[in-house]
Amino acid sequence: MKLFYRIEVNMNKQLKLNYKNTFFIGLAFFAILMLWQVYNTYCPLILTDLLASTFGDDADRLTYVVGIIMAMDNLVALIIMPIFGTLSDKTNTRWGKRMPYILIGMLASALVFPFIAVFFIMDSLLGVIIIMGLVLIIMQGYRNPAVALMPDVTPKPLRSTANGIINLVGYIGAIIAGALAMVFKKNDANPNNLVYLWPFIISSVCMLAAMIILKIKINEPKLLAETKDDVELGEKLSQSIEEIKEDKPLSKKDFTNLIVILIAVFFWFMAFNAIETFNSVFCRKILGDEGIHGTFTIILTVSSIISFILFSSVANKIGRKWTIVIGLLLLIVGIGLMTLITFILKDVITSYVWVIYLFTVLIGIGWALVNINSYPMIVEMSNKTNVGKFTGYYYTASMIAQTATPILVGLIMSFNQAGLKLLYLYSFITMILALLVFIFVVERRDLNKKKEKKSILENLGDVDD
Known part of the structure; x- marks a missing residue:
């Protein structure tokens, strides 16, 4: 099996990506996705139960309170992220500039x-x-x-590949979280609140194990030294419309692209985070089994991973922009069908759960194509001194969406008779808005050149979150 993925630069120089190191860097993302998924699965259920124990029958009209509580946490995070992104750019310790924050965090x-x-x-x-x-x-x-560490040690032309590997590692964490949601659930046979403790403990143990491996395997200063020449060469091979210099601001075209992409990121996270926030409650109250959310998560994640392999060549052939457009269309179709079945089969929907799982596959593939191509489009506009800042732009846009959307969709569902049935309709509309914005991105035409056929492992890396 090949250990390195190579891009021909000229007759005398090749860029190489070390899969092994990239995998270990991805362990931080593994822990993030696993904890994030457990958080998004159980916290809305926990808040719903606590509100019910406090307000009784009126709790059904307090869905927006759950959204507000979730959003306020995100609002605090919105302030923290850019600060630590910029701070880590300026940090210099014997552990490196990113690793101290990663390990302590x-x-x-x-x-x-x-x-x-x-x-x-x-x-x-x-x-x-x-x-x-x-x-x-x-x-x-x-x-x-954690996200900025990969671009620090990876040349720009290889970041899509590295990002695909990191996403694969991260999605393994999401699968584990989905399995926990299937096993540890409250129902008539097991109404005890104690059952919710186990997924939190198991997730923490997995995170500690990932942290230890990451500390042992990744020496950031050494990696920076080893990849310095390749990273500098990668600056010249950037996919930005014009070369980005350390002392020069973005060109007008790149700045416009940056704004358009960030607005699109905002809308598709508005759509997707609404589902993430309330889907476990939707499964409990509309489908009658909160454990279905665990199956939903696993199908969503596995379909995303499979799409890495089956559709990895799409970005090489048609570019990131049109790959994301295809992903958005798949998301719109999948979420739209979920909306239809929720309303048309509202009285017998529990008998058609398998149909929902089929729609989930479309959503998973679409989300993978969108999510794994968008972050590299942002950091391509950065230089080696401000990767953290541009990473902050990306996650700030997503966190603003994740701050606003729980409140907005919560209010809509709380004060409408249809209630939770409006969840997927809301996501359908906001995903359409994302597509309408993103279509205005301008991509360099010379990026869509045909590339040589690669092995499955190499193609898996070609798909870039």
Whole structure:
């Protein structure tokens, strides 16, 4: 099996990507996605139960309160992320500039995370809210440096490949979280709140294991030294419309592209995060089984991984822009069909869960094509001194969306008779808006040249989050 993926630069020089190191860097993303998925699965359920125990029958009209609580945590994270992105750009320690934030953040997250379930068992709404906020502050504090580490040590033409590997590692964490949601669920046979403690503990243990491996395997200063020449060469091979210089601002065309992409990112995260936030509650109240959300998560994740292999050549042939457009169209179709079945088969929907799983496959493929190509489009406009800042732009746009959308969709569902049935309709509309904005991105035509056929492993890396 080939260990390196190569791009021909000229007769005398090749760029190489080390799959092994990229995999280990991806362990930080593995931990983030796993904890994030457990958080998004259980926290809305926990908040819903705590509100019900406090307000009784009126809790159904308090869906927006769940959204507000989730959004306030994201609002705090929105402030933290750019700060730590810029701070890590300027950090210089014997561990490197990203690794101190990554390791400390992973350790702190793992120690604090289980207390969300502990306070739920204690029936403390305030305690749950405080710990949720603390967890998100810690996680967002190290998320930006974790994402920025890959571009620091990877030449620009190889970042799509590296990003695909990192996403693959991260999605393994999401699959584990989905399996936990299938196993550890409340129902008539097991109504005890204690069942929610286990997924939080297991996630924390996995995060600690990932942190230890990452510390042992990744020496950031050494990697920076080894990849210095290739990264500098990659600056000249950038996919930005014009070469980005350290002392020169973005060109007008690249600046316009940056703004358009960030607005599109905002809208598609508005759509997707609405589902992430309320889908577990949707499965409990509309489908009658919160465990279905776990199956939904696994299908969504596995279909995304499979799409890495089956559709990896699309970005090489038609460019990132049109790959993302195809992904958005698949998302619109999948979410649109979910909306139709929710309303048309509203009385017998529990008998058609398998149909929902088929639609989930479309959503998973579409989200993979969108998500894994968008971040590299942003950092292509950066230079080696401000990768963290541009990473902050990307995640700031996504976090603004994730701050606004739980409140907005929560209000819509709380004060409309259709309630949770409006969830997918909301996502359908906002995803269409994302497509209408993104279509205005201008991509360099010379990027769409035909490339040589590669092995499955190489194609897997070609798909770029």
